Amino acid sequence: MITPTADQIAKTKKSIENYYISWISYPYKREGVAPFYQMHEPGESIRGTVMIFHGFSAKPMQMFLVGDYLFRNGFNIYQIPLAGHAFIPPDSYWPQVDLKPEFRDPLRDEVRKDAVLDLFLSNRDNKSQGQFQRLTTFQKMALIGRIIKMAPQLLDMALAIERPNDPDFDRYFTSSHMNYLTDAQERLAELDAMPGPIYTLGLSVGGAVALGLAASRPDRIKKVVAYAPLLEVSNEINERYINLTGPLDLREFSWEQNVSFPVGCLTAANRFGAFVRSDKNREALEKIPTFLVLTENEDAADLKTNQRFFDQLGGKDKGHHYYLYPASDLVPHPMVDPTEVSQGMTNRFWKSLYQETFRFLTTGEVDADNMSNLEEAPDLPPMPTYS
Template sequence: MNVAAVTTPALEQINQTKRAIEHHIQSIDRHPDRREGAYPYYLFHEPGQPIRGTVMMFHGFSAKPHQMWRLADYLFQNGFNVYQSTIAGHVLTNPAKNWCQVDLKPPYADPLREKLRRDPILQDFFKNFATHPDAARPGFIQQIALMARLVALEPRSLDIMNAIESPNNPDFDHYFTSSHLHYLTDAKARLEDLHAMPGAIYTVGLSVGGAVALGLAASRPDRVKGVVAYAPLLRIHGKERRQYVNLAGPLDISESGWDANLRFPVGALTAVDRFGSSVVMSPSAVRSLQTIPTFMVLTENEDAADIDTNKRFFQDISSERNRNAFYLYLLKDQVPHPMVDPTEVSQNMSNHFWQSLYQETFRFLTEGRVNMDNMGSLSQAQDVPPVANAN
């Protein structure tokens, strides 16, 4: 990576950028569905102080910007300005209304929902699931059984699911309405908030935020000079889980994620899958990303993002021009999908290598390379700034 030169923002450039972000925050304040604790925020150095560039950060699905606050602080303390954005819709509650999702059009949804309403087996299923509010989502066998029942009730369900599975299927627009493109349009609007900020822009994201970081970079290679994507969610993990999400998603079935108090329609996950497959992995985005240095970090302990899809995608975007970097945490490392914050636990695992991950993120953004040996080390490297211990 051709590392961008250090730049020194002037007072008016800083103030103009702050005004743009504050204008966005004020629009959130006026919204009746605003979500507490989900506001975007920024860390800017004082005018006249040299910076290494500005890092835009994007959190994971159903989470909030502070999900990566430790990494934001580390990068800020070591010379970067940071803009922690909120992925599309997530600054608001009421996910069924405000989050990106895929919905069946009424001519197909209404008859199918009526069949569901009249089916005693499915009604009993939903009743039992509703009486266990601690269940974030149906178990694997439950999902398989639900898909089988839906297909039995409505044979066209397979055609409907196939229309989602293939990103180029012309039947998608026939069956569905979708707001998945809002992930990109919203990120581009947040990039525009930084219009007055001089110097390089880098995008960093986790999970769905990783997909947004990649998609934004692909759409603005003139502005974004590097990407770091942690376990980007380009396709839902596992064929069966993805089929369930794509089939049940448009039917008002809900789940919960990192915010246990906020349930969302499964159609919101369908939109995530659609955004990754049809936008981020589109031929035009791949060609664009072949010119942008990208550091991708995956884990074999994956339960959200399809790891084989991510591996193939990394190969597709890699070229001699961009000198990409790739690292895979192995099963024995016990690093979960939400790998950025050491206190975030998933599948009874957390990332014990998080300090090395921060160091190598910094190294990639400043030097365009990664020390792979350090990535798997519990001891920090001595040739990049140290990371403070978690309190």
């Protein structure tokens, strides 16, 4: 435990509030995506400060309950919008991978010579969220095949995205995927005046950011909790789909936020996940205790990639922990929010998830038997009542 001084708290609040002021004064801000903090008063001892990153296309409030639980039990909390997500339109602000114009424009023209593809792309562009439907795996496969038939050179470009360190990537593409890291580093700098350990916690792309930030600052980040981190999108069909259609500016919708975004934003999230998995970052993370929470009902992050990443970190012998919700527990990818419905599922075990997150941050241990327990563990702080 450490007791920050009034001056240290004031300096930290001022740094965060300067970021908030820049958001609130910006004409293209996205409503409800403000950074916010919960900090204990001067003279109160704290366990450290937790930086919390929400999932792709979501808002910081997605993570409010877990943050509030940790705050009530001794942590300072900083809830942070993912890079660019505090602003709209996503086309201008969210990290994305784009084909350079000299490649993009002729490719789009070539693909739209196919009357079927032209109609499909036009329909996707003009749909409102109420009319929008996500593509099935079979539809994605059919779309991939038809696009490659019309523009076979696009496959080589997609492979340049998928292969690590492919020299052709910079030839074909511009990418802002590293904004996920640089933005998180700027938020970390706002905590320079705050003493004590810093922890990172995130969901999905936010989980990848939590890991990537820790790998870049092992001197400052002491532990990481990553819920279903998006280190690679689930299955090869989805990956090929986003890497082929992203450069064509096909659009997707966020179900929760009524925001349409280019598929290239998903391409950037996937590429950032590959960066986090790089040897350099993995070696840095071997020395930072991590807690990965996964689910067999995964529909966004590739489960096998996450499991392999955990094994490469060295497992429990190196201070790392891992829990996999079985399919029968009906826990979806957005597992942190008990009110969020995905694939018809919500996480009924959220209380034990929060408690074990607290246990890990304070002791470095995890009680796997408690993770699928509907009752609260008596040896951990109880959950407050949330209406």
